[in-house]
Amino acid sequence: MSRIGVFICHCGENIGKTVDCPAVAAAARRMPGVAYAADYRYTCSEPGQAQIRTAIKQYGLTGIIVGACSPRMHERTFRKVATAAGLNPYLCEIANLREQCSWVHTDRSAATAKAIAIVRSAVARVQCNTPLLPIHVPLTRRALVIGGGIAGIQAALDIADGGVEVILLERASSLGGHMAQLSETFPTLDCSQCILTPRMVEAASHPKIRLETYSELERVDGYVGNFQVTIRRKARYVDWSKCTGCGTCWQKCPQKKIAAEFEEGLGRRTAISIPSPQAVPNKPVIDRANCLKFKTGKCGICQKLCPTQAVNFEQKDELFTEAVGTIVVATGFQTLGKEYFELYAGGDHPDVITGLQFERLASASGPTGGGIRRPSDGQEPRTVVFVQCAGSREPATGRAYCSKICCMYTAKHAMLYRHKVHGGRAFVLCMDVRTPGKGYDEFYRRAVEQDGVNYIRSRAARIYPENGQLVVEAADTLNGGERLELRADLVVLASAAIPQSDVRTLAQKLGIGYDADGWLSEAHPKLRPVETNTAGIFLAGAVQGPKDIPDTVGQASAAAAKVLGLLSNQDLQRDPIVARVRRMPPPEYSTCLGCFACAAACPYQAIEKEEIKDRHGEWIKTIARVNAGLCQGCGTCVSVCRSKSIDLDGFTDDQMCSALEALEV
Amino acid sequence: MTVLGYYPGCSLSGAAREYDLSLRAVAARLETELREVPDWVCCGATSAHAIDHNAAFCLAADTLLKAHRAGLQHVLAPCAMCFSRLAAATRELRNNSSLARQVALGLGDEAPRLAQVQAINLLTWLEGFPAGVLEKHVVRPLKGLKVACYYGCLLLRPPRVTGAVQVEAPRKMEAIVARLGAQGVRWSMATECCGAGFSLTDKTVVLRQGRRIYGAARAAGADLMVLACPMCHSNLDMRQSEFAAGEAPLPVLYLTQLIGLAWGLSSEELGVRGHFVPVEPELSAALARG
Numbered sequence: 011m012s013r014i015g016v017f018i019c020h021c022g023e024n025i026g027k028t029v030d031c032p033a034v035a036a037a038a039r040r041m042p043g044v045a046y047a048a049d050y051r052y053t054c055s056e057p058g059q060a061q062i063r064t065a066i067k068q069y070g071l072t073g074i075i076v077g078a079c080s081p082r083m084h085e086r087t088f089r090k091v092a093t094a095a096g097l098n099p100y101l102c103e104i105a106n107l108r109e110q111c112s113w114v115h116t117d118r119s120a121a122t123a124k125a126i127a128i129v130r131s132a133v134a135r136v137q138c139n140t141p142l143l144p145i146h147v148p149l150t151r152r153a154l155v156i157g158g159g160i161a162g163i164q165a166a167l168d169i170a171d172g173g174v175e176v177i178l179l180e181r182a183s184s185l186g187g188h189m190a191q192l193s194e195t196f197p198t199l200d201c202s203q204c205i206l207t208p209r210m211v212e213a214a215s216h217p218k219i220r221l222e223t224y225s226e227l228e229r230v231d232g233y234v235g236n237f238q239v240t241i242r243r244k245a246r247y248v249d250w251s252k253c254t255g256c257g258t259c260w261q262k263c264p265q266k267k268i269a270a271e272f273e274e275g276l277g278r279r280t281a282i283s284i285p286s287p288q289a290v291p292n293k294p295v296i297d298r299a300n301c302l303k304f305k306t307g308k309c310g311i312c313q314k315l316c317p318t319q320a321v322n323f324e325q326k327d328e329l330f331t332e333a334v335g336t337i338v339v340a341t342g343f344q345t346l347g348k349e350y351f352e353l354y355a356g357g358d359h360p361d362v363i364t365g366l367q368f369e370r371l372a373s374a375s376g377p378t379g380g381g382i383r384r385p386s387d388g389q390e391p392r393t394v395v396f397v398q399c400a401g402s403r404e405p406a407t408g409r410a411y412c413s414k415i416c417c418m419y420t421a422k423h424a425m426l427y428r429h430k431v432h433g434g435r436a437f438v439l440c441m442d443v444r445t446p447g448k449g450y451d452e453f454y455r456r457a458v459e460q461d462g463v464n465y466i467r468s469r470a471a472r473i474y475p476e477n478g479q480l481v482v483e484a485a486d487t488l489n490g491g492e493r494l495e496l497r498a499d500l501v502v503l504a505s506a507a508i509p510q511s512d513v514r515t516l517a518q519k520l521g522i523g524y525d526a527d528g529w530l531s532e533a534h535p536k537l538r539p540v541e542t543n544t545a546g547i548f549l550a551g552a553v554q555g556p557k558d559i560p561d562t563v564g565q566a567s568a569a570a571a572k573v574l575g576l577l578s579n580q581d582l583q584r585d586p587i588v589a590r591v592r593r594m595p596p597p598e599y600s601t602c603l604g605c606f607a608c609a610a611a612c613p614y615q616a617i618e619k620e621e622i623k624d625r626h627g628e629w630i631k632t633i634a635r636v637n638a639g640l641c642q643g644c645g646t647c648v649s650v651c652r653s654k655s656i657d658l659d660g661f662t663d664d665q666m667c668s669a670l671e672a673l674e675v
Numbered sequence: 676m677t678v679l680g681y682y683p684g685c686s687l688s689g690a691a692r693e694y695d696l697s698l699r700a701v702a703a704r705l706e707t708e709l710r711e712v713p714d715w716v717c718c719g720a721t722s723a724h725a726i727d728h729n730a731a732f733c734l735a736a737d738t739l740l741k742a743h744r745a746g747l748q749h750v751l752a753p754c755a756m757c758f759s760r761l762a763a764a765t766r767e768l769r770n771n772s773s774l775a776r777q778v779a780l781g782l783g784d785e786a787p788r789l790a791q792v793q794a795i796n797l798l799t800w801l802e803g804f805p806a807g808v809l810e811k812h813v814v815r816p817l818k819g820l821k822v823a824c825y826y827g828c829l830l831l832r833p834p835r836v837t838g839a840v841q842v843e844a845p846r847k848m849e850a851i852v853a854r855l856g857a858q859g860v861r862w863s864m865a866t867e868c869c870g871a872g873f874s875l876t877d878k879t880v881v882l883r884q885g886r887r888i889y890g891a892a893r894a895a896g897a898d899l900m901v902l903a904c905p906m907c908h909s910n911l912d913m914r915q916s917e918f919a920a921g922e923a924p925l926p927v928l929y930l931t932q933l934i935g936l937a938w939g940l941s942s943e944e945l946g947v948r949g950h951f952v953p954v955e956p957e958l959s960a961a962l963a964r965g
Contacts, residue, residue: 046774352844472843474863476894481863 087670098141134672159187161551168570277377309662391499401506680747691905722916756863761794804810823897
């Protein structure tokens with residue numbers, strides 16, 4: 011005979027005001043199988059929990075019901091209480107008297123009657139509960155970090171410093187990402203390369219980090235603790251094990267006029283090249299589309315001159331598979347190209363540039379050696395107009411969000427310009443200036459007050475060339491919408507940060523979510539900002555939304571802490587709420603017909619095939635088997651099974667039917 | 676012979692007669708019968724849409740209804756303002772059921788079917804001819820001619836009414852003049868307003884806008900300008916002697932006139948001699964230079 015304990019919580023006035031809690035407890039006391047019932051003002055408080063622990067021991071309870079808030083809130087709490095008193099945690103059930111009763115009703119007597127019905131249903135259900143034990147899943151103590159920008163580097167270093175081996179995957183030939191392209195960084199104006207390159211070298215030389223650059227994720231199998239990742243190492247046409255990075259090849263390559271991606275098209279590179287002199291690893295790749303050898307069959311100068319015979323035009327892509335326990339996604343962002351902005355001089359005027367292009371102009375290692383020069387004629391611009399929110403905060407064109415980093419980097423750009431070009435005039439057209447962050451507003455005020463940058467609250471309506479200059483049409487919205495025509499030598503667009511163009515494909519490979527804009531989704535916007543909804547996969551940096559360097563590094567370290575936390579376990583314990591194919595003794599073995607409708611319906615690919623064989627190894631039948639490591643307990647398979655051969659532990663047919671019958675509706 | 680509904684509106688039967696003439700001449704060569712919507716009324720572009728929103732839609736809807744009764748599915752509205760009003764009415768009647776009911780009350784019970792009639796503008800019509808059709812009539816190739824294609828406000832905007840994709844830096848008209856051998860210059864004022872809304876109330880606005888448009892076309896090296904709106908034409912042609920007094924004249928043609936000239940149609944057929952800024956001397960000089 012069951013001995014059920016019922017504990018009704020007032021939740022202060024949350025439940026108590028609408029539901030007569032003592033009456034519910036009294037009604038519960040008369041329900042069949044109930045050995046004890048009580049009500050208390052705050053059952054989740056320590057005295058409330060003590061009341062449950064004492065009752066379990068004193069009355070030898072075989073199951074408990076807590077009539078309180080939603081199970082999402084405190085089911086875990088009360089199951090821990092049950093465990094502490096020696097009761098299996100899955101013999102504790104929650105009757106939701108708050109969200110599903112007191113909060114949504116006003117009539118006290120009707121609400122009390124409903125509360126009693128909810129409790130009666132839970133009492134009936136818990137009598138069918140069986141003790142469940144956590145599932146243990148083995149664990150590969152190894153991590154994959156996708157993306158070699160500052161987020162990926164930081165996450166990889168932190169994980170590796172924690173003693174766990176890391177594979178750091180980067181699709182470009184060098185680590186560094188966007189941060190390597192930046193000139194100075196706000197709000198301190200320290201040189202981006204100077205703070206980043208030591209980290210790049212550290213990552214490359216760390217004994218626990220294996221660098222896989224010029225490689226991409228091909229596919230992902232498995233589940234938390236046990237991922238199998240397939241990586242494509244793209245053909246570099248250079249054997250990096252032989253290459254010493256001497257530079258002979260890229261100095262002698264005759265194809266010298268290719269627009270350099272690293273220089274945002276403002277500089278030139280060769281067909282065999284490294285992205286920048288600070289590249290890590292400092293080894294070149296051949297760009298097949300622009301290489302004369304591949305285009306015409308003639309040339310091969312790099313191969314002839316290479317002192318170590320490292321150039322190999324026959325090299326092919328390689329695929330290989332690695333086992334890892336967790337994955338950190340740190341693939342970053344991109345920015346809208348200027349061709350998007352038709353209104354701004356047709357989107358192809360050389361002197362309308364993006365913020366990232368300005369970074370290259372201002373960078374000491376950039377195409378102008380740090381001099382601010384107009385791309386069209388190499389002249390020093392006397393007037394520069396900076397246009398903020400270019401493409402951001404425009405629901406009409408598809409992006410309602412703020413790109414977050416532009417206010418600060420535009421203040422930095424205007425400041426750098428004023429430092430480098432004496433007597434130059436800098437105008438910033440802004441909707442408003444957003445500077446939350448340590449030292450950020452001070453930095454912006456410095457641009458205005460010390461460096462004489464002119465801020466105008468406005469949006470640039472149109473830009474067109476005239477007499478060798480650019481006319482920026484705008485309206486001063488703090489001055490009655492007065493029409494402005496600014497004549498500029500150079501226009502810098504703070505173009506919107508947007509997700510990487512192929513991030514959706516990546517998310518689908520990983521089985522993680524993304525929002526309508528294409529930013530990857532965190533599990534909870536406030537409380538679980540680095541986890542995804544897929545166990546074992548974490549986010550770091552701008553792949554989750556626009557972020558500056560400090561935020562990115564912070565989130566990367568947080569992701570690393572999550573990885574180390576997960577991998578510090580001997581194995582993984584999972585909630586045993588998983589589906590199970592019913593088994594019987596021979597000769598039936600199971601009522602499963604092997605139709606595998608469940609496999610087609612399962613969103614997590616958790617259904618496997620199991621062959622039943624006799625003692626001689628002769629095949630008898632093939633039935634479904636649920637992989638408990640993959641199953642998320644959604645119950646979809648249960649509802650599609652035509653022979654009722656699958657049940658969900660914790661939500662069995664018996665439990666659900668008993669609960670429904672007890673409602674007496 | 677293809678049949679196309681035709682809505683000339685007030686301008687093409689009055690001040691912009693040469694637009695009507697040249698359009699008919701071009702349509703005849705393209706084997707298109709322009710069938711005028713019987714008993715059409717004002718499109719509502721002038722006073723109506725500023726005073727009474729629903730009355731403006733009723734006016735346009737009345738014409739659409741007549742087109743529907745005449746079995747016309749597409750109606751060519753060469754005037755950009757007429758096009759805008761008719762297209763806006765179709766869209767509004769499709770999306771706003773209470774307006775559609777009100778209009779139905781005013782016009783009889785056929786309002787729901789009005790939305791089937793679609794107004795098209797000159798560019799949409801011309802674009803529809805496959806490669807080779809416009810080209811094969813050319814007898815006077817406009818090679819070397821630099822043309823400023825002027826769209827003004829309403830030919831493409833607002834995009835939700837016109838369905839245009841490239842609104843801010845359009846190249847549709849340029850693609851058509853390229854089929855005649857001419858080159859559409861890249862310039863900054865192609866979608867600037869000509870100031871027509873102020874032509875009766877504040878002429879200084881019109882003159883300032885005309886000056887800006889003229890100056891930009893000149894700066895871009897244009898020999899002449901083409902457009903597809905009677906209001907824009909009168910502002911840029913008739914008032915040019917005011918905003919560009921003593922400067923080099925910039926002929927302003929309807930797109931259909933330029934097509935006709937390239938096809939060797941006579942000045943009389945195209946109504947080219949009616950312009951304030953003489954066309955032929957500039958065109959010949961430019962072609963000689965080119």
